[in-house]
Amino acid sequence: MHPTLKEVFDRLYAAYGPRHWWPAQSPFEVLIGAVLVQNTAWQNVEKAIDRLRGDDLLEPHALYAVPVEELEELIRPVGYFRIKARRLRNVLEFLVDRYDGSLEAMFQTGLAELREGLLQVKGIGPETADSILLYAGGLPAFVVDAYTHRVLARHGWIGFDADYYQIQDYFLSGLPQDAALFNEYHALLVEVGKRHCHKHPRCEGCPLAEMLPPGGPFEPD
DNA sequence: CACCAGGCAAGTA
């Protein structure tokens, strides 16, 4: 019998406590960090954001005024810097043209409608959109990432072949629609995934170890 | 040295 999602949350929260995500100083930093961190270590993103901060570019109109070639060089440490510079400009265009650069105005749009708009921006997929909605906007969008997939599949709670929306629905149908809960839950899944899923293939010392199925963790294909 | 990290879009069949 699977544990409930609340039982999993309580176990993780007891082990790790509040994670204080997202690591950023403003909603705008969350927005650009969400693009820069795609398939990239956060450590690299910090270098890029520090460089933008040094040039006072952590503001929508200022950053949108930077030519794409200059933006590429500023964000080079994140990797994929050419495509990500263009993705940043795409989302800045969306923000400036439709909301005059105001995140507050952007988040006046309801969750579902804003999510649809964000997904029209080239370079914003489901995870990036939900990260922006939840961690920049405080809206109840559950963020699914590689850690989420790995932790759930290893316990057999979902299949390894489950897609983004199957995993997201697993949470949305089993939890109250509470942004603070979604915020903490995702951050806790990242923490347990980082600490255990790679370093300890048999889940030694993991706070979720006793929630494993008989025979131990499932393995990918 | 190889391998991976808080994805996404474009190309192919």
Add this chain to the structure above:
DNA sequence: TACTTGCATGGT
């Protein structure tokens, strides 16, 4: 629709 490939730096 369902795979596959390109994108790229920095840490282990």
